[in-house]
Amino acid sequence: MDEETAVAGTRPYHHGNLRAALLAEAERILERDGIQALTLRAAARAAGVSHTAPKNHFGDLTGLLSELAAVGFHRFGAALAAAMAAAGDDPRARTKAMGRAYVGFARANPGLFALMFRSERLDAQRPALRDGIDAARRALRAAAFARAPVKTLPPLEMAAQAVALWSLVHGFAVLLLDGRLDGMLKSLPGDENAASLLEAVLATVRVGE
């Protein structure tokens, strides 16, 4: 609660690194209190600045949310890329690694993940957000298309394989975060949990023809 500069006595008029501080506070609020609590004024309060200070850096609320989502997409893409780099060459192993990394990121950053796919509150035209989405899509495509069979398929079937895998893991992540799988998880025997259910779901994927 106390200002960090209380010992020094006076708070500088200029923050120094307000943009990064606002993004950090915004993410903290998002994960702690949910997306509806993430307001411009709340982020400004958390950073210890006046309620219109964020305007200089983000313009409006959509701007702040979009920049935060961009950070999320970059981290998401990096997590996917790291998992694929560690997965080796076996198509089945790569598919499972991608699914684990995708759902793992969503579970580790539920608020951020929800924000990233709440497009009505984001401005897809923002360069930072375009970049972030592009980075994540490249990482995802590297994972998804690696499992295509050697023999070339028609474009529609090729796209369908990638979209099917993406839909499967994204749907699982969304339903899990929304608590929609809780009933099913509780009805499973013994020590089965979300992770083992994901493994079993990934095992149903038909990979490489």
Next chain:
Amino acid sequence: MDEETAVAGTRPYHHGNLRAALLAEAERILERDGIQALTLRAAARAAGVSHTAPKNHFGDLTGLLSELAAVGFHRFGAALAAAMAAAGDDPRARTKAMGRAYVGFARANPGLFALMFRSERLDAQRPALRDGIDAARRALRAAAFARAPVKTLPPLEMAAQAVALWSLVHGFAVLLLDGRLDGMLKSLPGDENAASLLEAVLATVRVGE
């Protein structure tokens, strides 16, 4: 803009069927202007009543949204049930019919579908919402478990088959509504569209062992 009773001269103090009228106006606003435009006051204005009239019927905004989501879940469950009734007995045909009905509902009611799965703005304890979710889940389970193979699988694999199909169609619907598949759809040749992509995605599903 003019009140409907302008010709009659006076508007009755009591609406008569305000609850249903508010739900209808709320859905219209939701589909026309998006979820962020759906406010208690906007619904009240559209229904031609004062800004606190909705309180008598729904309590607060969460109440209105929850009741509207409940209507959506009931319609969703009915649509799924109707599609399954018309699908016959072939497991593959049933799977495809379920996927078409699921995504078809989402595309026909994008705002309502988004609201139904925006759990942080809903009150899952509301009896009406519980009932609606339950009805939809029963319809969905009838579709998903009908494709289970004759020979019994372990519970985890059984659940995984149902969850995989649900995740696939739900993820596809969410990504499609969010515009996440637009780039891929545009890169497809000729007259391929979302419907044919969905067919190709459903064709990748391994059904009945």
Next chain:
DNA sequence: CCCCCTATATTGACGCTGGCAACATGAGCC
């Protein structure tokens, strides 16, 4: 070295929202 220009931050205001309390109306039941 100093001064000014401009990025950064503040103050104050407006209309919108959800929600509460007090009050008005009238439909239906006894």
Next chain:
DNA sequence: GGCTCATGTTGCCAGCGTCAATATAGGGGG
């Protein structure tokens, strides 16, 4: 025929996003 209480209205408050006007100070050009 009168009363009760569900239904609807008016008025108010705090919090929100956003804008305009103002204050501050850091850093580059004289």
